[in-house]
Amino acid sequence: MTREAVTVLGLGAMGTALADAFLAAGHPTTVWNRSPARTEALASRGALRADTVAHALAAGRLVVACVLDYAALRELLAGNEEALAGKVLVNLASGSPEQARETAGWAAGCGFEYLDGAIMITPPGIGKPESMLLYSGSPEAFERHRGTLAALGDPLDLGPDAGLACLYDTALLGLMWSSLSGWLHGTALVGADGVPASTFTPVANRWLSGAVTGFLTRYAPQADAGDYPGDDASLNVHLAAMEHLLHASRARGIDTALPELFQRHAEQAIAAGHGADSYARLIEELTR
Ligand SMILES: NC(=O)c1ccc[n+]([C@@H]2O[C@H](COP(=O)([O-])OP(=O)(O)OC[C@H]3O[C@@H](n4cnc5c(N)ncnc54)[C@H](OP(=O)(O)O)[C@@H]3O)[C@@H](O)[C@H]2O)c1
Structure with missing residues (x-):
């Protein structure tokens, strides 16, 4: 069976794990990174290297971006808006709900579908079915590409408000830090008595x-x-x-x-x- 082609923009620790998971699931995967050296190892594992963002966007309909932040995303896509028309952009960079909603508005104005995502795991967890990735934005795009996104982990749809994935992400991270600090406090307490x-x-x-x-x-x-x-x-x-x-x-x-x-x-x-x-x-x- 022919798998859907995927483009991955941004090959830091997380982007590399995402591209590897798509490759492992059999998706033709085109990769681009600002520093081209990071594409080499992925190419040796079967990825197709794109020299420019425009070439990367031309490779398929589904574009998954995972760069540092929203400013970096907009910077790298500036001037490529026409190439995105008719495609689906899935942005997995961390950010605020306001940035996600603003980016969804920009995508709608440019004529492409937008999904915002939040990765609730570190890179070693990518590709495992128990790992949770949150998505919000275009419901049609989510349904159409759910099977492909499942290569990264369990995809949870939070609905059409593009800001919700980031909002849940920040709320869940707050819960994580509260829990970790509570555990550390308890550990220090019992540790003082030698446990x-x-x-x-x-x-x-x-x-x-x-x-x-x-x-x-x-x-x-x-x-x-x-x-x-x-x-x-x-x-x-x-x-x-x-x-x-x-x-x-x-x-x-x-x-x-x-x-x-x-x-x-x-x-x-x-x-x-x-x-x-x-x-x-x-x-x-x-x-x-
Ligand atoms: N690591 C995690 O555990 C984790 C978990 C959940 C979410 N995330 C999110 O995933 C995103 C990426 O994290 P990461 O761990 O992969 O970070 P990273 O290893 O530091 O990689 C950052 C990536 O962003 C690119 N980049 C930075 N500024 C750019 C710009 N102006 N234009 C184009 N590309 C630019 C870098 O390109 P160069 O290689 O050229 O520098 C690199 O590909 C972040 O938003 C992070 O919050 C990470």
């Missing part, structure tokens, strides 16, 4: 993947409804436990900035009369 990180971490992972994800699922409808029955654990109970975390941290000389943030939000909500509510009530401390 190695590798001993603490399997327990932490079990806590996160079992109980904590369950709390998220339980609290999501509360956040949507703006109604936070504290019938599992009230903010009053949480605040008392936060004070134990602060005490244990201070006693071991561990930084308290993170638990102080939790404590401040809980104290504010309780002072406003919401002590009997669930933890989900704290979303209102973040949005007011």
